Amino acid sequence: MFEAKPDSELIIKSVLEHFTYLRFRxxxxRIDNYSFASPQPWSSPCPICDEKHGNYGLHGEWYCENRNQLPYNHELAKLYFQDKLEYCLTCNTSSNKLKVIVA
Incomplete structure (x- = not known):
């Protein structure tokens, strides 16, 4: 996990540098979609649920530190909620979130 400003391009670039087995779709x-870069995605375990669920991929979204999903404007959300923002990755088969970035 690392700290960053909520800049979409920078966030996506950072996720791809850290999770080299993902590619941006x-x-x-408000949802960033990633897929597994492997030619055989069903053989790659998901970093969130540890299952092998093929190329359904992962989603990246901003949340408040209290886990409420944010409105589209990150800066407005930060003022409104007075909380730190978290960029989390989620998968289709789990309700767990992997916190990647705190802003």
Missing amino acids: NSFS
């Missing part, structure tokens, strides 16, 4: 409605 797209961003849609």
Whole structure:
């Protein structure tokens, strides 16, 4: 986990540098989508749930430190909630979140 400003491009770059087995697919409605870079994604264990669930990939989203999901504007959210922001990765098969970045 490391600290960063909520800059989308920097966050995505940082995630890809730290999790070299992921690749960025797209961003849609505040959610960044990553897939496994392996040609055989079903053989890669998920860093969140430790299962092998194929190329469903992972999602990155901003949360407040208290785990509430944020509105789209990160700066406004930080003022409103007066909490630290966390960028967390989640997978499709688990409700667990892997905290990656604190801002």
